[in-house]
Amino acid sequence: xxxxxxxxxxxxxxxxxxxxxxxxxxxxxxxxxxxxxxxxxxxxxxxxxxxxxxxxxxxxxxxxxxxxxxxxxxxxxxxxxxxxxxxxxxxxxxxxxxxxxxxxxxxxxxxxxxxxxxxxxxxxxxxxxxxxxxxxxxxxxxxxxxxxxxxxxxxxxxxxxxxxxxxxxxxxxxxxxxxxxxxxxxxxxxxxxxxxxxxxxxxxxxxxxxxxxxxxxxxxxxxxxxxxxxxxxxxxxxxxxxxxxxxxxxxxxxxxxxxxxxxxxxxxxxxxxxxxxxxxxxxxxxxxxxxxxxxxxxxxxxxxxxxxxxxxxxxxxxxxxxxxxxxxxxxxxxxxxxxxxxxxxxxxxxxxxxxxxxxxxxxxxxxxxxxxxxxxxxxxxxxxxxxxxxxxxxxxxxxxxxxxxxxxxxxxxxxxxxxxxxxxxxxxxxxxxxxxxxxxxxxxxxxxxxxx
Amino acid sequence: xxxxxxxxxxxxxxxxxxxxxxxxxxxxxxxxxxxxxxxxxxxxxxxxxxxxxxxxxxxxxxxxxxxxxxxxxxxxxxxxxxxxxxxxxxxxxxxxxxxxxxxxxxxxxxxxxxxxxxxxxxxxxxxxxxxxxxxxxxxxxxxxxxxxxxxxxxxxxxxxxxxxxxxxxxxxxxxxxxxxxxxxxxxxxxxxxxxxxxxxxxxxxxxxxxxxxxxxxxxxxxxxxxxxxxxxxxxxxxxxxxxxxxxxxxxxxxxxxxxxxxxxxxxxxxxxxxxxxxxxxxxxxxxxxxxxxxxxxxxxxxxxxxxxxxxxxxxxxxxxxxxxxxxxxxxxxxxxxxxxxxxxxxxxxxxxxxxxxxxxxxxxxxxxxxxxxxxxxxxxxxxxxxxxxxxxxxxxxxxxxxxxxxxxxxxxxxxxxxxxxxxxxxxxxxxxxxxxxxxxxxxxxxxxxxxx
Numbered sequence: 055x056x057x058x059x060x061x062x063x064x065x066x067x068x069x070x071x072x073x074x075x076x077x078x079x080x081x082x083x084x085x086x087x088x089x090x091x092x093x094x095x096x097x098x099x100x101x102x103x104x105x106x107x108x109x110x111x112x113x114x115x116x117x118x119x120x121x122x123x124x125x126x127x128x129x130x131x132x133x134x135x136x137x138x139x140x141x142x143x144x145x146x147x148x149x150x151x152x153x154x155x156x157x158x159x160x161x162x163x164x165x166x167x168x169x170x171x172x173x174x175x176x177x178x179x180x181x182x183x184x185x186x187x188x189x190x191x192x193x194x195x196x197x198x199x200x201x202x203x204x205x206x207x208x209x210x211x212x213x214x215x216x217x218x219x220x221x222x223x224x225x226x227x228x229x230x231x232x233x234x235x236x237x238x239x240x241x242x243x244x245x246x247x248x249x250x251x252x253x254x255x256x257x258x259x260x261x262x263x264x265x266x267x268x269x270x271x272x273x274x275x276x277x278x279x280x281x282x283x284x285x286x287x288x289x290x291x292x293x294x295x296x297x298x299x300x301x302x303x304x305x306x307x308x309x310x311x312x313x314x315x316x317x318x319x320x321x322x323x324x325x326x327x328x329x330x331x332x333x334x335x336x337x338x339x340x341x342x343x344x345x346x347x348x349x350x351x352x353x354x355x356x357x358x359x360x361x362x363x364x365x366x367x368x369x370x371x372x373x374x375x376x377x378x379x380x381x382x383x384x385x386x387x388x389x390x391x392x393x394x395x396x397x398x399x400x401x402x403x404x405x406x407x408x409x410x411x412x413x414x415x416x417x418x419x420x421x422x423x424x425x426x427x428x429x430x431x432x433x434x435x436x437x438x439x440x441x442x443x444x445x446x447x448x449x450x451x452x453x454x455x456x457x458x459x460x461x462x463x464x465x466x467x468x469x470x471x472x473x474x475x476x477x478x479x480x481x482x483x484x485x486x487x488x489x490x491x492x493x494x495x496x497x498x499x500x501x502x503x504x505x506x
Numbered sequence: 507x508x509x510x511x512x513x514x515x516x517x518x519x520x521x522x523x524x525x526x527x528x529x530x531x532x533x534x535x536x537x538x539x540x541x542x543x544x545x546x547x548x549x550x551x552x553x554x555x556x557x558x559x560x561x562x563x564x565x566x567x568x569x570x571x572x573x574x575x576x577x578x579x580x581x582x583x584x585x586x587x588x589x590x591x592x593x594x595x596x597x598x599x600x601x602x603x604x605x606x607x608x609x610x611x612x613x614x615x616x617x618x619x620x621x622x623x624x625x626x627x628x629x630x631x632x633x634x635x636x637x638x639x640x641x642x643x644x645x646x647x648x649x650x651x652x653x654x655x656x657x658x659x660x661x662x663x664x665x666x667x668x669x670x671x672x673x674x675x676x677x678x679x680x681x682x683x684x685x686x687x688x689x690x691x692x693x694x695x696x697x698x699x700x701x702x703x704x705x706x707x708x709x710x711x712x713x714x715x716x717x718x719x720x721x722x723x724x725x726x727x728x729x730x731x732x733x734x735x736x737x738x739x740x741x742x743x744x745x746x747x748x749x750x751x752x753x754x755x756x757x758x759x760x761x762x763x764x765x766x767x768x769x770x771x772x773x774x775x776x777x778x779x780x781x782x783x784x785x786x787x788x789x790x791x792x793x794x795x796x797x798x799x800x801x802x803x804x805x806x807x808x809x810x811x812x813x814x815x816x817x818x819x820x821x822x823x824x825x826x827x828x829x830x831x832x833x834x835x836x837x838x839x840x841x842x843x844x845x846x847x848x849x850x851x852x853x854x855x856x857x858x859x860x861x862x863x864x865x866x867x868x869x870x871x872x873x874x875x876x877x878x879x880x881x882x883x884x885x886x887x888x889x890x891x892x893x894x895x896x897x898x899x900x901x902x903x904x905x906x907x908x909x910x911x912x913x914x915x916x917x918x919x920x921x922x923x924x925x926x927x928x929x930x931x932x933x934x935x936x937x938x939x940x941x942x943x944x945x946x947x948x949x950x951x952x953x954x955x956x957x958x
Contacts, residue, residue, distance in 0.1 A: 102855045250671045285757040305737040315767025323845040331850045335870035349838045353831040364823045371816045374826030379805040386801045393775035398783045403554045418787035
């Protein structure tokens with residue numbers, strides 16, 4: 055079965071499969087699932103189709119296929135399918151999967167179902183999976199696999215090779231971990247070195263003792279940064295006293311990077327990155343409704359501010375027409391700063407001490423752009439409404455609002471993070487409230503004061 | 507020199523270095539650069555500080571260090587430093603780097619400087635780098651490294667091992683590529699298999715012939731999807747007739763994934779993902795000004811629409827207060843759909859045939875949420891202004907605007923992509939224009955028609 059490395063090929067497979075399903079050609083579907091499509095492709099196809107087709111497809115997979123496909127599905131879908139299964143079915147389906155994949159899946163089901171599944175396992179295996187579950191999902195301990203191969207520093211390479219030949223080796227192996235008698239991690243032995251040195255070399259002479267172990271409590275984003283920064287393919291995970299617990303491989307880290315980046319994008323629109331793109335209507339609507347509700351509150355807060363100036367607006371209707379311009383300029387400028395800060399924090403470039411420089415820089419940007427656009431918008435207003443005082447007022451309001459907006463955008467993320475609130479999700483709502491309120495307030499009060 | 511795998515350690519190193527620079531302690535800075543800090547750390551520190559400190563730090567690095575640090579810097583900074591160097595200096599500084607890293611750097615400088623550098627190289631090396639430059643930066647050919655190790659299918663493993671021991675091996679090696687006499691790619695030989703099979707096994711008996719080569723013209727995002735989907739650590743790149751050209755390793759793909767996700771986030775705010783977070787004020791202001799200008803045009807288009815109804819607003823000032831509420835609800839709902847679609851397209855889940863289902867689903871979501879919030883906002887309006895007709899009008903406007911917003915959000919990305927325009931960058935501007943204009947138009951015209 056050739057691996058479809060090509061998006062076009064994958065699309066073709068998907069179309070063939072969907073057509074076969076539509077036409078009720080069960081034999082064709084079965085053939086495709088058994089002979090043509092790899093589990094990871096089937097998972098991707100399931101993520102790209104609505105519920106009805108998904109459920110149908112699931113029926114055509116045998117237990118082992120279901121297990122493999124499950125391990126490639128996103129959290130939302132894993133939860134959907136696992137939730138329909140009994141503890142026994144889950145155990146049977148996942149029996150050939152890595153134990154860390156099973157641990158990840160158990161975190162998607164109810165605690166009750168999870169305990170049931172664990173209860174059905176042989177004691178040694180249960181202890182292993184429980185060990186993996188002991189760590190938060192988004193930590194190094196939660197990402198790691200305990201399927202590690204260790205050697206001791208004093209053995210010769212020929213013994214290591216004999217050992218490797220007897221064992222079943224994990225799929226992704228680029229290095230062996232060197233430990234002492236207490237299972238304390240002491241170094242790394244890359245496979246490449248194993249190949250190129252003479253068999254009677256001792257491990258300790260060629261091992262790499264500079265790569266440190268990653269503490270199990272390290273957050274997943276930090277783990278990702280470590281991998282990226284040092285171009286790692288795998289890394290050892292240790293506990294507080296240096297004992298080797300497991301290893302993290304690059305494929306898990308790639309998922310973290312993708313999810314973390316997705317998270318920023320999705321959260322800033324009030325969406326969940328684990329969300330199934332193909333949720334049915336009701337479920338999708340519910341997810342969005344909360345965010346819309348929050349923004350409605352924001353909008354009404356700004357509306358209340360404007361309503362305080364109804365008398366002014368009644369006299370100079372231009373104020374109604376121009377207020378949204380002031381508010382939206384602030385909103386855009388603030389969003390840019392906010393996005394820059396959130397992304398800078400995610401990549402580890404921004405922290406407490408360079409924040410001050412950044413806030414001052416943003417102040418400068420806000421002032422410069424504020425003055426520039428105050429001039430432009432003031433001129434347009436003058437040309438439109440032929441009222442110089444109005445032009446000056448809107449110019450002043452734009453300048454003030456832009457400065458406030460960038461300052462808010464620069465300080466909010468850090469403030470929210472220090473209160474343990476996710477800045478991507480809440481930052482944009484709070485920022486919009488600020489820029490709308492300040493925009494309306496400055497413009498309308500300045501106008502009321504100077505023009506009426 | 508222990509590798510700082512820890513963000514706190516990295517922060518500490520950075521603080522120590524910044525302090526030493528501030529205090530003018532040249533010896534300490536030199537010591538830190540030579541003994542304590544790895545090039546990748548120095549690069550990260552430089553990305554986390556403003557220009558003045560960066561320039562200072564650069565002076566403390568010797569040529570080789572500069573080369574290594576350069577290879578870890580983002581595009582913006584690479585361009586800044588390389589642009590200050592002569593062709594000879596560039597060649598000297600980068601002499602120990604992989605040729606594909608050099609090729610990447612040459613793409614950041616002016617074509618003139620690039621040709622000068624190439625002109626200074628020995629012919630064989632020049633041909634190699636020119637070969638790499640022949641491919642677009644954002645393609646498989648642009649990502650690959652030509653530093654590959656090939657073997658033939660008919661040789662025995664013992665010969666392969668002898669060959670490996672004689673050669674200098676690349677840093678990241680997880681597999682060897684098997685080619686025939688015409689250098690056509692035929693299969694992969696994972697290092698693990700090399701270790702665990704007896705030395706007189708022939709390569710062809712254990713090689714993996716199912717992994718296909720990635721065509722050199724494949725876009726980088728597709729390459730990333732392929733790596734993610736199949737948990738690859740490296741993959742062969744071939745040209746149209748199957749000849750092996752080079753290999754892509756996971757570390758380059760991780761950069762692509764990070765950049766691609768950053769691109770979506772940053773573009774939706776009108777920023778460039780390659781942008782240096784610590785640009786000086788003038789440069790930053792200039793970058794943002796264009797986006798602000800574009801949004802100003804959008805805001806004025808919407809203002810023009812509202813100005814057509816100045817007579818109505820003069821009579822019912824509530825219309826001025828409530829219009830922004832209608833517009834912003836549409837804007838938020840539309841953004842959610844837009845974000846969902848853009849991300850779905852980036853992950854390869856959405857394409858021409860499931861788009862129809864998605865648009866219909868969004869229509870449903872828009873209608874449901876439209877009706878829900880029409881009810882809520884209508885009620886609030888009734889409670890606030892005690893005017894039932896106004897409440898009904900705003901309810902109708904909200905419903906219409908939300909439906910239009912989600913439909914726009916669902917169709918715009920695909921439309922823009924088919925016109926070869928980046929949906930992340932342009933989508934949000936166009937969407938805001940639509941939701942603001944439709945919001946104001948429906949609300950104010952319905953109000954004018956039914957209330958006046």
